Amino acid sequence: xxxxRRLNLNAIEASLRAxxxxxxxxxxxxxxxxxxxxxxxxxFLMDGYRGVxxxxxxxxxxxxxxxxxxxxxxxxxxxxxxxxxxxxxxRQHIQATEEHFYANGDGGIGxxxxxxxGMNGESVWRRAASAxxxxxxxxxxxxEGNHRTGxxxxxxxxxRAGKPPFVLTVENAKAYFDPSTLAKNARKHTVKMLxxxxxxxxxxxxxxxxxxxxxxxxx
Numbered sequence: 275x276x277x278x279r280r281l282n283l284n285a286i287e288a289s290l291r292a293x294x295x296x297x298x299x300x301x302x303x304x305x306x307x308x309x310x311x312x313x314x315x316x317x318f319l320m321d322g323y324r325g326v327x328x329x330x331x332x333x334x335x336x337x338x339x340x341x342x343x344x345x346x347x348x349x350x351x352x353x354x355x356x357x358x359x360x361x362x363x364x365r366q367h368i369q370a371t372e373e374h375f376y377a378n379g380d381g382g383i384g385x386x387x388x389x390x391x392g393m394n395g396e397s398v399w400r401r402a403a404s405a406x407x408x409x410x411x412x413x414x415x416x417x418e419g420n421h422r423t424g425x426x427x428x429x430x431x432x433x434r435a436g437k438p439p440f441v442l443t444v445e446n447a448k449a450y451f452d453p454s455t456l457a458k459n460a461r462k463h464t465v466k467m468l469x470x471x472x473x474x475x476x477x478x479x480x481x482x483x484x485x486x487x488x489x490x491x492x493x
Contacts, residue, residue, distance in 0.1 A: 279433045279491040281327040283320065286490050289443045290316050300447045306455045315422075322351040322426045323439075330433055337390050342383045345427070346375055352422040371417050380462045381413030398435040402428040403478035407471060410457040421454055428482065438486040446485040453477050 293300065294311040301307050325348055329336065336345050349371065354364040361368070375383055389408045393401040409415045409424040416423055429439030442450060453474055460467045 277436050278330050278333065279436055279438070280330055281323055281429075281433060281439055282490050282492050283323060283327065285487075286323050286439070286441050287316070287320050289441050289487070289490070290319060292444050293442050293447060296444050300444065303448050304455075305452050308451060318352050318355045319422055321355050322348055322422065323429070325351050326426050326430045326433070326439070329430055336427070336430060337387050342376075342387075345383060345386075346372065348426045349375075349416045349419050349423040352426065353419045367417070374417050375415065379413070381415060383415065385462075386415055397479070398432060398437060399479040399483045400475055402431040402440070402482060403475045404471075405431065406478065407457045407474050408462065410454060411467060412458075412461045414458075420458070432482065432486075433491065438488055438490045440482055441487065441490050443485070443487070446481060449481045449485070450478075453481075 290311065294313075294316055297310045301310070329344065334341060334344060336342075350361070350364070350368060354360050354368070374381070379385065386405065386408055390401065390405050393404050396404070406424040406428050409427065410420050414420045425440050425442070429441070433439045440450075456470070457474055460470060
């Protein structure tokens, strides 16, 4: 594993703002149209990237025993941000998400950790891609915000291994959104997913590797 990289938050926000500005054109190319990136969504997503950067600074392992709360916090950041009043307004949703997140079965955090551990020996590109697909496929890890939180978890995995994080850009948007839609519409551990997952993982891993932007990490 390479030395963990810290994030260039200014460059990341600039990429997201460029996507926001060009989203109508991007949306027309997608297999399934998506909601535009509002200022609130971009702001909360940046709260999430700041959260990832703090994790990288401390060296904390999201998938180690006792750290699952930090995974949950990334979801709260992209949905509710850091403001205390907004968090209070999200209180009922936060409670429901916690219950869903810690439930036993295919959709809970235990299932994700087991899956990630089973990917040991694979490249970080494939491990990050596979974790993301596991989060998105049904039943999903979170009630809402699985795409955004999944992208943060991928970013943490990549940067922790010394690679640039995944950041949505104008250039990679279609190559990210279209396989994400396929993963979201699939159920874990079905025969169809058993056949489709390797192709989805390879497709997404290639995207992560080929579209990695060095400007998104600090030198």
